[in-house]
Amino acid sequence: MNIVLGVGGGIAAYKAAELARALVQAGARVQVVMTRAATEFVQPLTFAALTGQKVITDLFPAGGGEAALASAVEHIAVAQQNELLVVAPATADLMAKFAHGAADDFLSTLHLAFTGPILLAPAMNSNMWTHPATRANLAILRERGCHVVEPEEGFLACGVTGPGRLADPEHIAGEATRLLTGRKDLDGETILITAGPTEEPIDPVRFISNRSSGKMGYALATAARDRGARVIVVSGPVQIPAPAGVTVIPVRTASEMRDAVLRHLEDATIVVKAAAVADFHLARVAQQKIKKTAARVSLELDPTPDILSEIGRKKGDRLLIGFAAETQDLKQEAKRKLESKNCDMIVANMVGQQGTGFESDDNEVTLVLRTGEVVDLPRGSKRDIASQIFDRALQLRLALYAAR
Numbered sequence: 001m002n003i004v005l006g007v008g009g010g011i012a013a014y015k016a017a018e019l020a021r022a023l024v025q026a027g028a029r030v031q032v033v034m035t036r037a038a039t040e041f042v043q044p045l046t047f048a049a050l051t052g053q054k055v056i057t058d059l060f061p062a063g064g065g066e067a068a069l070a071s072a073v074e075h076i077a078v079a080q081q082n083e084l085l086v087v088a089p090a091t092a093d094l095m096a097k098f099a100h101g102a103a104d105d106f107l108s109t110l111h112l113a114f115t116g117p118i119l120l121a122p123a124m125n126s127n128m129w130t131h132p133a134t135r136a137n138l139a140i141l142r143e144r145g146c147h148v149v150e151p152e153e154g155f156l157a158c159g160v161t162g163p164g165r166l167a168d169p170e171h172i173a174g175e176a177t178r179l180l181t182g183r184k185d186l187d188g189e190t191i192l193i194t195a196g197p198t199e200e201p202i203d204p205v206r207f208i209s210n211r212s213s214g215k216m217g218y219a220l221a222t223a224a225r226d227r228g229a230r231v232i233v234v235s236g237p238v239q240i241p242a243p244a245g246v247t248v249i250p251v252r253t254a255s256e257m258r259d260a261v262l263r264h265l266e267d268a269t270i271v272v273k274a275a276a277v278a279d280f281h282l283a284r285v286a287q288q289k290i291k292k293t294a295a296r297v298s299l300e301l302d303p304t305p306d307i308l309s310e311i312g313r314k315k316g317d318r319l320l321i322g323f324a325a326e327t328q329d330l331k332q333e334a335k336r337k338l339e340s341k342n343c344d345m346i347v348a349n350m351v352g353q354q355g356t357g358f359e360s361d362d363n364e365v366t367l368v369l370r371t372g373e374v375v376d377l378p379r380g381s382k383r384d385i386a387s388q389i390f391d392r393a394l395q396l397r398l399a400l401y402a403a404r
Contacts, residue, residue: 022172190267192264198278203286205289312341
């Protein structure tokens with residue numbers, strides 16, 4: 001295991017030395033990168049002694065010349081040589097830099113160049129941890145696929161008790177090891193996922209769409225990537241960043257989504273249609289903006305292509321997973337959709353529940369399986385739900401093969 005340990009400038013930096021030792025004891029080669037502020041709390045020599053590796057503290061070393069020229073691309077080399085980036089403590093300042101793409105020192109530059117999994121272990125004052133800016137930055141980083149070890153509650157260096165204390169170094173090391181040596185049960189699979197809404201134009205300004213954020217589809221993409229799959233995401237217009245390490249094909253309309261899905265269907269072994277595709281499009285799109293001159297405007301609507309049904313007819317040996325967002329009769333509608341669309345699994349959720357579904361980070365779903373099994377998954381993060389969906393999908397495929 002080759003791990004980069006980024007150390008931020010907080011009082012918890014001294015615990016990063018314990019983390020470095022734990023990672024080395026777990027068999028990892030650890031390259032430490034410290035911010036300038038971190039060196040005010042712990043000497044680089046401490047990490048060098050614990051890891052046996054050079055500690056990087058500056059983007060450009062003192063003295064210039066050939067050394068400066070070599071270091072100008074060192075962040076690229078470090079990114080390419082390592083499998084995991086762990087940042088502990090991840091300070092509020094570091095998370096703000098990461099969230100907004102700042103690159104003014106070695107660690108923030110390395111973050112932009114790193115394409116593997118990233119594990120953040122935040123530590124800071126309780127008020128800083130709960131501040132809306134910090135929460136927003138953390139949400140951005142989670143949406144991009146960063147893994148987070150939440151801080152613990154306890155007595156903090158500032159003299160108060162509350163959330164913000166760095167998680168136990170052994171726990172962080174365990175999470176890092178799990179990310180690198182965890183399940184790769186989707187290795188060899190090509191998973192085609194649709195995500196987000198579609199937009200059907202009314203005129204050059206307006207369109208018909210829905211409230212889908214794409215968070216569930218992108219969580220599925222992240223989970224599949226982490227388990228070793230090659231992932232292709234056909235994504236409608238969303239306001240969240242795409243996970244690193246997956247292929248994203250942006251589309252806007254239902255017709256564009258259908259065409260993109262069919263182009264990549266042949267490569268896929270599992271298809272997950274998580275997008276909320278518009279059911280109707282305008283029969284005639286106005287070429288100019290419709291003016292507000294009449295008391296009433298009538299729109300003639302035609303049905304959009306039924307992408308899930310078309311995949312169901314062409315799926316062959318592929319596993320096909322569809323989604324159903326309902327306002328009533330959840331399980332009955334999911335079972336009907338499973339049969340009518342020739343799916344192997346339907347992931348169904350009730351629309352309108354507070355804190356779940358559209359635009360939320362959490363979800364609560366029911367899985368209806370081809371085998372007749374119905375599984376209620378309790379409320380959890382969309383990433384956790386995504387992982388459980390793939391757990392069930394692999395079990396389902398084995399059961400379907402065994403029944404042939």
